[in-house]
Amino acid sequence: MPHLPPLLAKPVDIAPLWLVERVARMIFSCVLKAHPDLFARLGDYRESRYCFSPSDLQLHFRVVPATQALSVSRGTPPPADAHIEGPIALLLGLLEGRCDADALFFSRDLSVSGDMEAMLALRNTLDDSAIDLPRVIGSFGGPFSPVVTGFARYIRTRVLEGRETAWN
Amino acid sequence: MELICPAGTPAAFREALEAGADAVYCGFRDETNARNFPGLNFSREELRQSIALARRKNVQTFVALNTFMRAGDEALWYSAADDAVALGADALILADFGLMAYVAERYPQQRLHVSVQASASNPDAIRFLVETFNAKRVVLPRVLTVQDIARLTSQIDCEVEIFVFGGLCVMAEGRCSLSSYATGKSPNMNGVCSPASHVRYREEGGSLVSELGAYTINRFGSGEASGYPTLCKGRFDVAGAEGYTFEDPVSLDVIDEIDALRAAGVSALKIEGRQRGRAYVAEVVSVLKKALGATSAERAPLVSRLRTLSEGQRTTSGAYDKRWR
Known part of the structure; x- marks a missing residue:
């Protein structure tokens, strides 16, 4: 299971919540800008509250697609309709459709609870969206955008090594 | 033998094309197909675009309309068939005799495949569907041995498609309650x-x-x-x-039997998994495409990795290699 190395996890865990939330919202906003129809497939499940809990970070991310709201918390997971927990690398791999959610569920790398219809709708929505996170992160790099994108891609490849399915 | 690949979303459809599918099967975003899960399947416009893309790559598109019509609501299935034909589907995969009759009468030139959901598994049943509805292909339920399939193909006048990889339904499909x-x-x-x-x-x-x-x-x-x-x-x-009691949590894998299936007269090999992600589709299709062109000795290492993607992380040859216990 590709856990985040403590060297990377520790700074995130001790960073002020407002800072983590701000960065997460910036990335979320950038993804929505690049994919304005991202949540069209969700249908009625746009109203659902989704909680993502990276098992290698002491954080919970709650997203409500209908209002495009994202909040970050620590401690007990916030109330949500559907909840998914797993290593941050796999959660991001799922966000990009680079990992197969069912396979990660079978291998027990991911755990899910709550409204499974809402969870399934989100999984299928993201799977069709072709989000490219390194490109999104790279867009914050200004003149160094290609370098940042390339570095983010390198990290993604290393972290998902063996978990990412063979790409065409 | 053709490789028939699943797609639950346009993204998965594109992956199947890139990975070497000979045909891709998919369904509309409603209860007219047996993978009616939230967020899955195609709008009419998505199907139109996907069929056009497939045509450019010389790949066929099959549209599954393989649930049974609900009395009083037949219009939903009829309009799905009308739209699939109008959009240029290369074949419709049907299970309901009423819908088969509708398609055969309205669109006699439209290629019709018998869905696994029709549970047609003996020469009499298949002959009836060929003679009555001009069915060109039958997808066999996963309850027959390779020997059963060989005996069957010699007695019918239509193509045979069988599941070779993915989710394993062990029941008489279309009849399970x-x-x-x-x-x-x-x-x-x-x-x-x-x-x-x-x-x-x-x-x-x-x-x-x-x-x-x-x-x-x-x-x-x-x-x-x-x-x-x-x-x-x-x-x-x-x-x-x-x-x-019935079956373990396990997936189907009969890639080892490719040569026997070819000898048995099977025309097409189907991959289950419209409900799976595009990453799964990309990997399974590309591996099976390679396996089709490989020697029997080369196949085992090729497909072994697919086990980690499978239900229960295990695979079985199921009824294709039936043994009494």
């Missing part, structure tokens, strides 16, 4: 086996407990590979003994 019994919904009428609306997972003392409606389906120990919450793969206590 287990999901209906537990939830009131079935793949046959609603397009969903073990509908997500009735599925719950919970952690209990390190175990993963899966529930379907009012039934506990399984309790997977810590680290034990899990499976789908279907009654046919549930672990039950029967007469004091705990175990898998």
Whole structure:
């Protein structure tokens, strides 16, 4: 299971919540800008509250697609309709459709609870969206955008090594 | 032999094309097909674009309309068939005799495939569908041995397609009522086996407990590979003994039998998995494409990695290699 190395996890865990939330919202906003129809497939499940809990970070991310709201918390997971927990690398791999959610569920790398219809709708929505996170992160790099994108891609490849399915 | 590949979304469809599919099968975003899951399937416009893309790559598109029409609501299935024909589907995969009759009468030039959901598994049944509805191909249920298939193909006048990899339904498909019994919904009428609306997972003392409606389906120990919450793969206590009554949580893999299947007269090999992600489609299709061109000795290492993507992380040849226990 590709856990985040403590060297990377520790700074995130001790960073002020407002800072983590701000960065997460910036990335979320950038993804929505690049994919304005991202949540069209969700249908009625746009109203659902989704909680993502990276098992290698002491954080919970709650997203409500209908209002495009994202909040970050620590401690007990916030109330949500559907909840998914797993290593941050796999959660991001799922966000990009680079990992197969069912396979990660079978291998027990991911755990899910709550409204499974809402969870399934989100999984299928993201799977069709072709989000490219390194490109999104790279867009914050200004003149160094290609370098940042390339570095983010390198990290993604290393972290998902063996978990990412063979790409065409 | 053709490789028939699944697509639940346009993204998965593109992956299947890139990975070497000879044909891609998909369905509309409603209860006219047996994979009617939230967020899955195609709008009319998405299908139009996908068919156009497939044509450019010389790949066929099959549209599954393989649930059974609900009395009084036939218009939903009829309009789906009308639209699939108008959009240029290369074949319609049908299970309901009424819908087959509608397509055969309205669109006699439209190629018609008999869905696995029709559960046509003997020469008489298949001959009837060929003679009555001009069916060109039958997708066989996963309950026959390779020898059964060889005997069958020699007695019928249509192409035979069989499942070779992916989710394993062990029942007479289209007839199974287990999901209906537990939830009131079935793949046959609603397009969903073990509908997500009735599925719950919970952690209990390190175990993963899966529930379907009012039934506990399984309790997977810590680290034990899990499976789908279907009654046919549930672990039950029967007469004091705990175990898998019908089938284990396991996926189908009969790639080893490719040569025997070819000799048996099979025309097309189908990959199950419209409900799976595009990453799964990309990997399974590309591996099986390679396996089709490989020698029997080369196949085993090629497909071994696919086991990690499978339900329960295990595979079986199922009924194709039936042994009594």
